Amino acid sequence: xxxxxxxxxxxxxxxxxxxxxxxxxxxxxxxxxxxxxxxxxxxxxxxxxxxxxxxxxxxxxxxxxxxxxxxxxxxxxxxxxxxxxxxxxxxxxxxxxxxxxxxxxxxxxxxxxxxxxxxxx
Numbered sequence: 634x635x636x637x638x639x640x641x642x643x644x645x646x647x648x649x650x651x652x653x654x655x656x657x658x659x660x661x662x663x664x665x666x667x668x669x670x671x672x673x674x675x676x677x678x679x680x681x682x683x684x685x686x687x688x689x690x691x692x693x694x695x696x697x698x699x700x701x702x703x704x705x706x707x708x709x710x711x712x713x714x715x716x717x718x719x720x721x722x723x724x725x726x727x728x729x730x731x732x733x734x735x736x737x738x739x740x741x742x743x744x745x746x747x748x749x750x751x752x753x754x
Contacts, residue, residue: 642695679717686713 640646659669689709696703 682713682716685716686710689713 658664659666664672689706689712692706692709693703695701696706
């Protein structure tokens with residue numbers, strides 16, 4: 634006979650519970666489906682990277698518990714760490730020390746047609 638703890642380690646049960654909780658959140662918060670999609674898309678990439686790390690550590694613990702090879706769990710953890718360090722590397726500019734940065738702005742103005750009268754103020 635299975636216990637509730639065994640049920641929580643089954644991936645289909647976890648997805649089912651997550652969907653049920655998500656539906657309750659949508660119902661009680663009064664969010665429409667497009668609002669929910671907008672909210673999901675606005676999650677910070679750093680937060681998503683931390684979720685990937687937590688999933689990787691959870692996989693590592695389960696793999697060690699059941700005697701499964703931990704290579705995949707290590708790959709997920711490495712992916713989460715790469716997501717975090719990749720964000721930090723793209724945030725800093727790649728200019729060498731002492732470099733002078735200049736910016737030019739170009740504005741294109743269409744030529745006036747001499748046959749068209751100018752607008753009155």
